[in-house]
Amino acid sequence: MRKKTTITLKHLAEDLNLSVSTVSRALNNHQDISADTKELVCSYAKKMNYFPNLFAKGFRSQKTHIIGLIVPQISNYFTSTVIEGVLQEAEEKGYRVIVSESKNRPDKQEELIQMMRQFGVDGLLLSLTRKTKNVQNIIAAAERIPLVLLDKVSNKIPCTHIIINEEQAAFEAVEHLIHTGKKNIAIIKETEKSFNSEMRYRGYLKALKKHNLPIDEQYILSTEDISLQHGQRLAYQILSLQKRPDAVFTITDDCAIGVIKTFKKLQIKIPDDIAVLGFSNSLNSTIISPKLTTVDQPGQKIGATSVKYLVEEINNENQVISKTVEIKTHLVVRESTLKL
Amino acid sequence: MRKKTTITLKHLAEDLNLSVSTVSRALNNHQDISADTKELVCSYAKKMNYFPNLFAKGFRSQKTHIIGLIVPQISNYFTSTVIEGVLQEAEEKGYRVIVSESKNRPDKQEELIQMMRQFGVDGLLLSLTRKTKNVQNIIAAAERIPLVLLDKVSNKIPCTHIIINEEQAAFEAVEHLIHTGKKNIAIIKETEKSFNSEMRYRGYLKALKKHNLPIDEQYILSTEDISLQHGQRLAYQILSLQKRPDAVFTITDDCAIGVIKTFKKLQIKIPDDIAVLGFSNSLNSTIISPKLTTVDQPGQKIGATSVKYLVEEINNENQVISKTVEIKTHLVVRESTLKL
């Protein structure tokens, strides 16, 4: 048998011969209430182990103090650090977080947005799935509820965006390769033009241009699913090119690790023959040998910053804000590009 | 300016010249309501894009349809797969999940339990922090709210436990080492007697006993924090033993990878000189070379099963259930123990 009785304001009021209003005010430290009553009520509430029903409180004040978070996939190291940042900051600001996963399916993403709205979350944090085509519904949602996009964003949706300095990060990474003496740098990016992929590609182009290196079409490779397996596969393609590149920049660590695996199998020397550069600073990047040079993406900070802006917008009432905040990254140089 | 007007039952009722009760019943497919009215109301609701306020619904029915989940750390591959399982099953059952992280701090864990209760979650899923000493408060919480412990559990807390077959899994893993001809098998476990560590240790002992191998105290190593770094450190200690073992079973993959790193640096041949065996089947286990033999822990299944039992308990009203469900694991044999 489970104990059911929960103590409510009414119980306290009856016991103390006070009105519910007075008890409520005393507990909420309202201004015009006598010190004596306040003291009396508070100590009695404590004694009775009273806790306010947050659900009722939220219902009454039309604020749930819940934030919704939708990410494409949780079991991804970077994403999990983003979530950690979100939870931590949310807790500090007094919000709970309902977490959900769109599994990279746009239809599921829409369903979740709908569900979150229906549930009455005070604000929504969204990292878009790949192939988010129909942004109309998302824009419509943003008109009714504070929305912040993070990491995986779209310029077509006007709201606050929290991202990393994608282009600059890629630029610096590729420039690092150039500084180590590499001249024929290949890139592996996504076929689908996701925001992240495109920005990193831009950074790559910018670095080549700045250093007057030619842009060679055969060095620009794309794959649908930017994974370890495809990295392994594309590595063969890279090696079969008429003129072999002397460095490969892949826009994810997973893919870079796939490339390294194939190169090692075929006895290609990394970085002397071909250097490899990733993006994310995943846990794997220090497990693979040689250790991977990569761009560190501060997930916690992205998560925490998103909450900060979202809460600001929630408190800001009707004001819809749209600003883009870029979180700084930094390059972590390791063995896979190290000049000896 | 954000659009604020939300359509409520009252709006629909006024527009249709019906009572709120009737509209509510029509929408909820109540039995005694005329087909005509039902049709009328439903189509109008659809037209007006009405969605019920779930918060109000929950408030009224004293059911929030929210489950609380507390885990020690999210950014851990295994844990993130557990969360995926939880979210998926919860969604199917019509529950939302508030996720939170105790950061392995017992005080924080207690705070979170308190918060979840106060918030009125319908049930609580809890994976304990290491060093959970004071179980009184947790037991007290379980008296008021359905509670299911998962993965990191304690026998001192009477409620449903969803775990893997820890002892059996470790037994089979160590037996596999024995089958490959290893006779002097070391183990690295936790100093702190966590449930998981102790059960795996038991499995280790059981396998040695079954095969009449002596239990050698010097082969039983412990560390506070069972991490990659400590694996690296303990590998030196293992190599300095008077009689070197020919296999090492570490109770986590991370630690095993640390051991492998040190062994490789010192040119120890794996598995010929010393085999290495992990536990978890983390992503890293296939990145390290040689690839790690390990026990696959089906995180998704653990998560999903926990929700299944929790929801059952929620629907079961006052009945407090305490059963232990063991999820089957299986050994994944890879290079680090492969007999040539």
Next chain:
DNA sequence: CTGAAAGCGCTTACAG
């Protein structure tokens, strides 16, 4: 300084 009353959006026992 305190209390009675209304109301947040819904459901449901009661009456008809």
Next chain:
DNA sequence: CTGAAAGCGCTTACAG
């Protein structure tokens, strides 16, 4: 089959 009313636990404008 439909409606009026009560109530879930709280807060707050209004009166005194």
